[in-house]
Amino acid sequence: NWTTGNILEEQVQRIREQVGDARVICGLSGGVDSAVAAALVQRAVGDQLTCVFVDHGLLREGEAEQVERDFVAATGVRLYVANEQRRFLDALAGVSDPETKRKIIGREFIRAFEEAERAIISEAAADGESIRFLVQGTLYPDVVESGGGEGASNIKSHHNVGGLPEDLQFELVEPLRALFKDEVRAVGAQLGLPAEIVGRQPFPGPGLGIRIVGEVTEERLALLRTADAIARAELTAAGLDNEVWQMPVVLLADVRSVGVQGDGRTYGHPIVLRPVSSEDAMTADWSRLPYDLLARISNRITNEVDGVNRVVLDVTSKPPGTIEWE
Numbered sequence: 001n002w003t004t005g006n007i008l009e010e011q012v013q014r015i016r017e018q019v020g021d022a023r024v025i026c027g028l029s030g031g032v033d034s035a036v037a038a039a040l041v042q043r044a045v046g047d048q049l050t051c052v053f054v055d056h057g058l059l060r061e062g063e064a065e066q067v068e069r070d071f072v073a074a075t076g077v078r079l080y081v082a083n084e085q086r087r088f089l090d091a092l093a094g095v096s097d098p099e100t101k102r103k104i105i106g107r108e109f110i111r112a113f114e115e116a117e118r119a120i121i122s123e124a125a126a127d128g129e130s131i132r133f134l135v136q137g138t139l140y141p142d143v144v145e146s147g148g149g150e151g152a153s154n155i156k157s158h159h160n161v162g163g164l165p166e167d168l169q170f171e172l173v174e175p176l177r178a179l180f181k182d183e184v185r186a187v188g189a190q191l192g193l194p195a196e197i198v199g200r201q202p203f204p205g206p207g208l209g210i211r212i213v214g215e216v217t218e219e220r221l222a223l224l225r226t227a228d229a230i231a232r233a234e235l236t237a238a239g240l241d242n243e244v245w246q247m248p249v250v251l252l253a254d255v256r257s258v259g260v261q262g263d264g265r266t267y268g269h270p271i272v273l274r275p276v277s278s279e280d281a282m283t284a285d286w287s288r289l290p291y292d293l294l295a296r297i298s299n300r301i302t303n304e305v306d307g308v309n310r311v312v313l314d315v316t317s318k319p320p321g322t323i324e325w326e
């Protein structure tokens with residue numbers, strides 16, 4: 001009988017068996033998966049866990065604060081924050097290819113953890129210990145889509161599965177590897193995580209880096225962040241958060257179209273809205289959002305976001321489209 005309580009107890013037991021009395025490090029991405037994975041490991045081994053939040057600068061508006069404030073308040077976990085915005089921008093400079101971007105972000109993420117580990121290790125060393133384990137919030141669909149399952153095809157290299165460097169020095173702890181998203185949320189609720197964290201819509205590990213079609217720059221990130229914040233705020237104001245699985249907002253940075261605004265001609269970038277409904281992200285359909293909501297989002301984005309003169313709606317199911325554009 002596969003109940004939430006069973007999953008929780010079984011995973012706690014497994015984590016204890018795998019980890020013993022060694023020290024563990026866990027990266028928090030801002031998403032549900034890593035939060036639940038961290039909370040599970042904390043339940044299992046308590047103080048042996050140190051959480052690391054690598055701020056890669058690819059998060060949406062307010063997300064860094066949500067990790068640093070809300071998650072810590074809910075769990076009391078020990079958190080180390082690494083401000084690595086510059087590292088990721090530099091590594092991504094000049095890169096447009098989606099798979100290359102994913103691999104770079106995955107690689108830099110692990111390297112940033114290794115550096116964070118070195119910073120934390122002196123503290124552990126005081127007790128004669130080292131940090132041997134790395135927790136990852138890998139879900140079952142991530143495993144399947146990265147070719148981890150028997151006969152699975154390699155569709156996209158997922159950030160928390162593919163692109164790991166060969167010199168990886170940690171052993172992985174992946175307590176969510178057999179679970180789907182709805183089970184992860186149930187486990188999170190069971191662990192006492194607040195609704196804002198557990199009910200959070202999925203957000204990919206590589207963040208806004210794979211929602212800019214084209215090269216990732218600081219300026220483009222700022223633009224996309226503003227557009228995304230508007231779209232999310234309007235969706236929430238319309239009371240439709242629970243109607244959509246997630247709503248990626250994508251900047252087509254390599255595309256420009258002609259428009260007219262105020263006194264003159266514009267030549268700006270399109271923003272794509274990708275609201276989808278789904279059970280588990282393996283398949284999805286585009287959400288039939290009300291026209292007046294779409295109109296409000298479009299008006300606000302074109303009026304408030306400099307450089308964007310067009311908003312388009314993605315009406316593709318998965319398959320054949322994936323949820324993310326890269």
Ligand code: XMP
Pocket residue numbers: 145156157158159160202203204205206246281282318321322323324325326
């Ligand atoms: P796709 O685009 O493959 O996305 O239809 C399926 C689900 O996975 C999320 N996603 C990711 N999550 N690391 C993650 O943790 C990643 O690299 C990644 N890529 C996509 C996506 O947002 C959707 O929910």
